[in-house]
Amino acid sequence: MADKVFEAGVQAGRLDSPTYETHFADLHPPLDTHEAIVAADRCYFCHDAPCITACPTDIDIPLFIRQIATGTPDAAAKTILSQNIMGGMCARVCPTEQLCEQACVREMAEGKPVLIGQLQRYATDHLQEQGVHPFTRAAATGKRVAVVGAGPAGLSAAHRLAMLGHDVVVYDARSKAGGLNEYGIATYKTPDDFAQGEVDWLLKIGGITIETGRTLGTDVTLEELKSDFDAVFLGMGLGGVNALGADGEDKDGVLDAVDFIADLRQASDVAKVPVGRDVVVIGGGMTAVDAAVQAKLLGALNVTLVYRRGRDRMNASPFEQDLAASKGVRIVTHATPKAVIGNGAVREIEFDYVGDDMTPTGQTLRLAADQVFKAIGQTLEGANLPALENRKIKVDGAGRTSVQGVWAGGDCASGGDDLTVTAVAEGRDAAMDIHAALIG
Structure with a gap:
C-alpha cells in the first residue's frame, strides 16, 4: 500500500502534519469558567473530606473548590500552591483517578467523582497565566542550601527553602531544569512547553540559582557541597x-x-x-x-x-x-x-x-x-552517596539521610510511590525539616 505508515523499518515522517497536531494535542482540554463552576457545584464540601487524606500533598480540596465556585480562582490557586507549588503540573499528570477522585464521596455514591484534577488545573492555570507569584520571601537567614536535581522534588524543596529566607543553589546534570516533568512525561500531557513555563514561574520567588550541566560525582561532589553549604538536599532521581x-x-x-x-x-x-x-x-x-x-x-x-x-x-x-x-x-x-x-x-x-x-x-x-x-x-547512579536501602538512598520520615546535614527525596530516596506529586511532597517536607535544623 502507498501509505507510508505501512513501510518497514525505523523512519520519521510517517504521518502528515495535521495528523501529528491532532495526535499530540492536549490530552485533557482545560475547563472554561462555566464548566469549572458547574463541576465545582458538584462538591459536597465535606468537613472530614476523604479526598484530602488521599492527596499526597494534603491540599485542602473542598476549600479550593469552594473558592472556584464563588468566583475566586486565584484564591483557590493559592490554597493549592501553598501545599503543592507544582500544582499545575500535578493537575495534568497526577493519577487522580487512583487518589483524590477515587476517595471522593461522589465517586463512592454515584461512580462519578468531582473533577478534582481538572479543577486544580483551572485554578492554577488562571493564576500562572497572569504571571503572578502568590508568595514572598521571608527575611534573609544568611543560610545557604544546595539542592541536587531540578526535578519535582528538588524544585519543591528549593522553592520552600527560598520562601523561608534561605539562599538556594540547584545543580542539575541536564541542560534544562524540570527533571521528570521536562524530560520524562508524554508530550500530549504537557503541550505548549508548560513544564518550562512552570519552572520560570516558580523561580519568581527569588533566592534560587540554577546551575545546569553539573553532575553530582563528576562536576561537584557531596563532600564539596557539605563544605560549601549549610545543608544539602538530594533529589536527582534515577539515572540508570x-x-x-x-x-x-x-x-x-x-x-x-x-x-x-x-x-x-x-x-x-x-x-x-x-x-x-x-x-x-x-x-x-x-x-x-x-x-x-x-x-x-x-x-x-x-x-x-x-x-x-x-x-x-x-x-x-x-x-x-x-x-x-x-x-x-x-x-x-x-x-x-x-x-x-x-x-x-x-x-x-x-x-x-x-x-x-x-x-x-x-x-x-x-x-x-x-x-x-x-x-x-530505573536505578540510582552515583558513588559516595549516603547509605542505601533497596537500592535507593535511605531516609527517615523527614528526609534525613545517614549523613549529617544531608536530606533526600523523590525517586532517588526510599519511601513512597514514584509519582510527581509524591516527590513534590517529599521535597516540601524535607525543606521544612532543613529549615527547622538551620534555625535551631
Whole structure:
C-alpha cells in the first residue's frame, strides 16, 4: 500500500502534519469558567473530606473548590500552591483517578467523582497565566542550601527553602531544569512547553540559582557541597535503566523508553522523531504506557506492550491502560523477554509465557519488532552517596539521610510511590525539616 505508515523499518515522517497536531494535542482540554463552576457545584464540601487524606500533598480540596465556585480562582490557586507549588503540573499528570477522585464521596455514591484534577488545573492555570507569584520571601537567614536535581522534588524543596529566607543553589546534570516533568512525561500531557513555563514561574520567588550541566560525582561532589553549604538536599532521581536480561539485547533498535520520551519532549517537530513499523515496549508502568502510546501516535503500525505479570499488577493506572488500548496498543501480560533476534539490528523478540509465580509455562511468543523500548525500571547512579536501602538512598520520615546535614527525596530516596506529586511532597517536607535544623 502507498501509505507510508505501512513501510518497514525505523523512519520519521510517517504521518502528515495535521495528523501529528491532532495526535499530540492536549490530552485533557482545560475547563472554561462555566464548566469549572458547574463541576465545582458538584462538591459536597465535606468537613472530614476523604479526598484530602488521599492527596499526597494534603491540599485542602473542598476549600479550593469552594473558592472556584464563588468566583475566586486565584484564591483557590493559592490554597493549592501553598501545599503543592507544582500544582499545575500535578493537575495534568497526577493519577487522580487512583487518589483524590477515587476517595471522593461522589465517586463512592454515584461512580462519578468531582473533577478534582481538572479543577486544580483551572485554578492554577488562571493564576500562572497572569504571571503572578502568590508568595514572598521571608527575611534573609544568611543560610545557604544546595539542592541536587531540578526535578519535582528538588524544585519543591528549593522553592520552600527560598520562601523561608534561605539562599538556594540547584545543580542539575541536564541542560534544562524540570527533571521528570521536562524530560520524562508524554508530550500530549504537557503541550505548549508548560513544564518550562512552570519552572520560570516558580523561580519568581527569588533566592534560587540554577546551575545546569553539573553532575553530582563528576562536576561537584557531596563532600564539596557539605563544605560549601549549610545543608544539602538530594533529589536527582534515577539515572540508570535496568537491563532486560535477555540474549541479544545489545542489538541495534533496543532502546531505553525514557530516552525515546525525552527525545519527543525536546523535539521542535515530533514528525522528525523516527519510529518503527513494529514496536514492542517492555514494562508495565507509566513510562511504558507513555512510550507505547506515543509510538502509535507517531505512526507505528503495530505497537505491543508486554508485561511480566497481570494487568492488575501493572503500575500504570487503569486509566492509562485503557488509554493505551484506545489508541490501538495491544497489551500482552504474563510474558518475559527471552531473546532479541536479528542480524545486528532487532527483527523479532521472543518471550516466555510465565505463571503468577514467574515460572515459564513452556509456551513462547515471538513478535516482529524493528524497535524495542525498555521500560522495566530505573536505578540510582552515583558513588559516595549516603547509605542505601533497596537500592535507593535511605531516609527517615523527614528526609534525613545517614549523613549529617544531608536530606533526600523523590525517586532517588526510599519511601513512597514514584509519582510527581509524591516527590513534590517529599521535597516540601524535607525543606521544612532543613529549615527547622538551620534555625535551631
